[in-house]
Amino acid sequence: MTAAPPDLPQPDEDWCRLHPLTPIARVGRLVPALVLLFLVSTVHSKAENGTAETDYLIAFTLISAVYGYIHWMVTRWRFEGDTLRIETGLIRKDSRRLPLARIQAVDIVRPFLARLLGVSELRIRLAGSGGTDGKLAYLSEHQAAELRLVLLAGHIDTEAATSSNTGLPIATVDTGRLLASVFLSLVTIVIIGTVAALALLDQFEPKTAAAAAGILAVYLLSAAGIIWRRLSGQYAFIAVEAPEGVRIRRGLLQTISETVPYARIQAVRQVEPLLWRPFGWCRLEVDVAGATARNQRGEGTSVVRKALLPVGSQQDSWHLLARLLGAPDPARTAPPGRARLKAPLSFHFLSAGHDSTHAVCVTGRINRATTWVPLEKTQSIRRVQGPLQRPLGLATVHVDVAGKRARAEFRDREVEEADQLVAELTALSRSARQRDRRVPPTPDGGAAPSGWYPDPAGRHEHRYWHEGRWTEHVANGGRRSADAPTPTTAP
Amino acid sequence: MASFLVAEARNRATIATLGRALPFNVIAVTTEDDQLWLRPSPGLWRMRRAEVATISVLLAALCGLILGSAGGPVPGTVASLVLLALGGLEAWFLRRRFRAWRYQERHEDLIVARGVMVQRLSVVPYGRMQFVEVTAGPVERLFQLSTVKLHTAAAASDARIPGLERTEAARLRDRLTELGESMAAGM
Numbered sequence: 204m205t206a207a208p209p210d211l212p213q214p215d216e217d218w219c220r221l222h223p224l225t226p227i228a229r230v231g232r233l234v235p236a237l238v239l240l241f242l243v244s245t246v247h248s249k250a251e252n253g254t255a256e257t258d259y260l261i262a263f264t265l266i267s268a269v270y271g272y273i274h275w276m277v278t279r280w281r282f283e284g285d286t287l288r289i290e291t292g293l294i295r296k297d298s299r300r301l302p303l304a305r306i307q308a309v310d311i312v313r314p315f316l317a318r319l320l321g322v323s324e325l326r327i328r329l330a331g332s333g334g335t336d337g338k339l340a341y342l343s344e345h346q347a348a349e350l351r352l353v354l355l356a357g358h359i360d361t362e363a364a365t366s367s368n369t370g371l372p373i374a375t376v377d378t379g380r381l382l383a384s385v386f387l388s389l390v391t392i393v394i395i396g397t398v399a400a401l402a403l404l405d406q407f408e409p410k411t412a413a414a415a416a417g418i419l420a421v422y423l424l425s426a427a428g429i430i431w432r433r434l435s436g437q438y439a440f441i442a443v444e445a446p447e448g449v450r451i452r453r454g455l456l457q458t459i460s461e462t463v464p465y466a467r468i469q470a471v472r473q474v475e476p477l478l479w480r481p482f483g484w485c486r487l488e489v490d491v492a493g494a495t496a497r498n499q500r501g502e503g504t505s506v507v508r509k510a511l512l513p514v515g516s517q518q519d520s521w522h523l524l525a526r527l528l529g530a531p532d533p534a535r536t537a538p539p540g541r542a543r544l545k546a547p548l549s550f551h552f553l554s555a556g557h558d559s560t561h562a563v564c565v566t567g568r569i570n571r572a573t574t575w576v577p578l579e580k581t582q583s584i585r586r587v588q589g590p591l592q593r594p595l596g597l598a599t600v601h602v603d604v605a606g607k608r609a610r611a612e613f614r615d616r617e618v619e620e621a622d623q624l625v626a627e628l629t630a631l632s633r634s635a636r637q638r639d640r641r642v643p644p645t646p647d648g649g650a651a652p653s654g655w656y657p658d659p660a661g662r663h664e665h666r667y668w669h670e671g672r673w674t675e676h677v678a679n680g681g682r683r684s685a686d687a688p689t690p691t692t693a694p
Numbered sequence: 695m696a697s698f699l700v701a702e703a704r705n706r707a708t709i710a711t712l713g714r715a716l717p718f719n720v721i722a723v724t725t726e727d728d729q730l731w732l733r734p735s736p737g738l739w740r741m742r743r744a745e746v747a748t749i750s751v752l753l754a755a756l757c758g759l760i761l762g763s764a765g766g767p768v769p770g771t772v773a774s775l776v777l778l779a780l781g782g783l784e785a786w787f788l789r790r791r792f793r794a795w796r797y798q799e800r801h802e803d804l805i806v807a808r809g810v811m812v813q814r815l816s817v818v819p820y821g822r823m824q825f826v827e828v829t830a831g832p833v834e835r836l837f838q839l840s841t842v843k844l845h846t847a848a849a850a851s852d853a854r855i856p857g858l859e860r861t862e863a864a865r866l867r868d869r870l871t872e873l874g875e876s877m878a879a880g881m
Contacts, residue, residue, distance in 0.1 A: 492847070506847075582848035583818040590811050605847030629817050633802055636821060 218279040218290075222322045225278075225341045226271035231316030233267055280339060287327070287354065289337050301337045305329045308467070308491070309351045311460040313344075318458065323347040327354065355447050355462070373449065373526060374512055374519045376440040380484075384514035385433050387478040394426050437513035442523065449511070449526060461509070463527070467492045469506055469580050470609040471527055473520055475571040485520050487512040489527065490609040506606030524575065531561035531575055538597070542615035545591050555613040557624075559631055562602050562611040576611040578628070579635035580604045586625050588618075600624045602632075731796045738795075738857025741837040742788040750781025797855050799869065802877065804844060806853045818853045821877035822846045826870045828863050842866050 222228075241260055278291040287301040310326040317323060322341035329336060342350065385391065397419060405412040438455035448464035469490040479485065489511045512523055524530065535556035543550040548568045555564035562576045581602055588598040598621035600613040613624055663677035663686065677686045754777040762770025787810070796807040807815040823844055830840040840863035844853035858866065 581819070582822045582846040583816055583851035583853065585817070585850070585852070586815040588813045593813075601850065603846075603848035603850045607849040610848070610850060625815070625817060629803065629819075633819065636819070 218281045221275055221278055221280075221339065222341050222343050222346075223275075224320045224322055225275045226268060228314070228317045228320055228322055228341050229271040229274070230264070230268050231320075232314065233264075234316070237264060287337065289339065299337060301327055301329060303354060306354055308462050308464060309354050310462070311347050311351060313454075313458045313460075315456040317341055318456075325350060372441055372443050374440075374442040374515055374523055376437065376513055376515065378438070380514055381434065381437055381440070383482075384479065384484060384486075385430055388430075388433075388476070390426050390429050392478075394423060394430075397423065433513075437510065440513055442512065444526060449523070451509075451511070453513075463489055463491055463509060463511065465527065468527055468577065469604040469606060470577075470611070471511070471524060471575045472609075473524070473573045474567075475573075477569045479514070480571075483517055484514050485512075485517060486510065486514055487520050487523055490604070490606050492605050506609060508606075508608070528561060528575055528577060531558070531563065531577075533558040533561055533563050535563060535565065538615040539617055541595050542597055545595055545597060545615055549614075553614050555611070555616075557628065557631070560635060562613075562628065564611045564613060566612060566614065574609075574611050576602050576604055576609070577635070578602070578632040579638065581628070581632035581636070584625055584628050584632070586621055588621075598622075600628070602628060731798050733797075734792070734795050734855065734857035735839060735859045735862070737837045737839050737859065739789065739792045741833060741839060741857065742792060743785060744837075745833065746781055746785045746788060750777055750784070754778050754781070792857075795855070795857070799866075804853060804870070806855060814852075816851060816853050818844055818846060818851055819877070820870065820873035822848075822851075823870060823874035823878075826867050826874070828867050830860075839863075842870075844870060 237260065241257070244257060244260065273293055274291070277293045278289070280287065280289045282288070283300070285303045287303065288298065289301070290296070290298045306327060306329060308328045310328070312324045312326060313322075314324070320341075321344055323344050324338065324340040325342055325347050327337040327339075339347075339350075401412055401416050401419070404415065435455035435457075436459075437453050439458075440451070440453040443450045443452070445462065448462045448467075450460065450462045452458065452460045469492055472488045472490075473485050474488065475485040487510070488508055490506050490508050492506055511527075512520060515523075521530075533556040535554040537554045538550075542553065546553065549566060552565050552567045552571050555562070557563065557578070560578055562578060563573065565571060565573045582605055583603045585601040585603065586598055587601065592598055592615065595615075596618050597615045598618050599615060600621050602611040602613075604610060613621070616624065666673055666677050754774040757777055758770045758774035760770075761773045790810045791808075794808055794810050794813070796805075798805040802821075803817050803819040805815065805817050807813070823846060825845050827843040827845060828840050829843070834840060834857075838860055839857050840860055841854060841856045842858055842863050843855075844851070846853075855866070
């Protein structure tokens with residue numbers, strides 16, 4: 204409104220292409236399906252005469268190869284100021300701009316074939332509305348690693364970023380322990396039990412056993428698939444400390460490298476399954492805010508649950524937790540003894556507590572689950588009293604954070620304590636939130652320096668912020684126009 | 695707050711003063727800033743009553759006719775009477791549930807209390823609000839009512855206030871939007 208805003212940075216770099224081996228790597232994803240189709244068709248064509256199906260297969264492969272090549276031809280990317288722009292599509296053009304300031308996480312995924320070819324896929328997750336995630340498949344390994352550093356540099360000091368590839372490993376999982384932990388899981392036990400029962404049945408009634416095996420084969424196969432996914436997904440797990448968060452590398456055939464940014468952690472959960480407890484093992488999961496394309500209503504921020512440590516000792520877990528949340532250790536207290544009447548199966552684990560920055564709770568019937576929640580991430584606080592709790596004088600207090608499942612629950616506390624908890628937690632999370640508040644602040648704050656920021660109303664890419672207020676200057680893809688700032692009213 | 699009370703006194707017929715007839719002890723958590731506890735419009739109760747009456751009378755008539763034609767007048771009459779009694783019971787439940795709805799706009803957060811069997815109280819900071827939704831279904835429109843819902847990033851937050859008169863719903867929406875913007879906090 205007052206000062207003329209400076210020009211947006213001009214596009215200063217040329218378009219870059221993906222790695223030339225991209226079409227091969229893309230077609231490679233179809234290989235297992237093609238092999239399966241081929242097997243089915245050869246078995247099938249033995250009965251009838253005909254090589255027509257094989258011809259179809261060859262034609263299909265050729266078409267996908269040509270498509271892959273065209274896709275590679277029309278895909279390009281470059282930096283435009285502080286946005287990454289990716290263009291793709293021959294018939295239906297798709298051009299997306301990823302503002303660096305809104306990048307939540309950058310993952311590097313390397314499927315098996317891509318590993319053989321020495322290329323990687325880069326997945327970029329943004330904050331905010333769904334459907335805005337970016338993907339660059341495939342880049343050379345070196346380029347992918349470099350680009351990730353550049354993309355994440357917005358969060359951190361660039362100098363720190365350059366050294367971030369050589370972080371210290373915080374936690375690793377050796378193969379023996381991973382195998383043992385997968386073996387000591389419910390799925391494995393169910394499989395072994397079923398197979399044993401079938402073998403036993405085979406001794407007496409071979410016909411029934413064969414029929415039962417035929418029926419159960421599908422379930423057994425899918426269970427084996429689950430075990431395989433666990434093993435291959437978490438193989439060679441290593442967590443490394445990086446300036447922006449904890450970086451995780453894992454995978455047997457397909458390696459995944461992902462980052463859990465400290466600032467986006469909503470909750471951390473430590474689960475101790477019954478069968479692991481004799482060994483003192485546990486696993487750590489973390490809920491991280493991000494956006495996914497499959498967000499139900501296409502709005503809001505969704506939360507992804509990630510395995511932070513597939514299996515580890517209590518020390519490993521505590522070590523990681525200390526890095527993530529700064530060693531939160533609020534004193535925990537158990538609910539009053541009469542809560543056993545309301546929760547007979549989980550009373551033995553129930554306890555909860557909080558300090559000025561974190562809330563922690565322990566729940567679970569068979570598996571013990573401990574959840575830590577940073578109070579500055581609190582979305583709402585709820586006090587719930589059910590018909591069973593009222594005669595006992597108990598109430599439950601929930602501390603909700605973003606996501607569907609993440610919350611800390613102070614289960615079955617005394618009513619007076621619950622009331623006090625609601626008041627205390629509300630006040631504590633308010634002050635924690637005020638500490639957490641960042642630039643650019645809203646029109647009251649006025650602390651942010653003048654400049655271009657993402658449009659708070661979301662209609663444009665950027666809006667100019669000047670002397671404590673939003674101006675009518677907006678910009679889209681480097682082109683400026685004017686649009687009066689309006690409050691972000693709801694639909 | 696006070697100036698508003700004068701300006702729109704008509705919508706304030708349903709004001710519940712602090713602590714009076716509250717379903718459970720919410721005073722303990724709300725001592726720091728004494729705001730008014732507000733309740734949904736009596737129109738909500740009229741709407742619920744009309745819904746229950748329509749449905750139970752229709753069901754009673756239908757069952758009475760079917761059973762009456764199949765098994766004689768006695769089972770038909772009994773079935774109708776039982777269904778009507780069930781409708782009355784439901785109305786009683788709904789009445790209690792209607793009376794349990796409360797909300798309070800504090801300086802930094804909105805408190806919504808509801809429920810008879812399961813009593814719930816939600817404290818939602820304005821800064822966590824993602825957007826406010828005002829909906830009015832066909833029946834609600836007939837009674838000139840709207841539902842205001844506050845959405846946060848947590849699925850469980852559940853701050854919903856049904857049965858608000860349109861002016862009150864619009865006022866609440868504007869106020870919540872304004873407060874949400876001035877206090878917005880990052881994820």
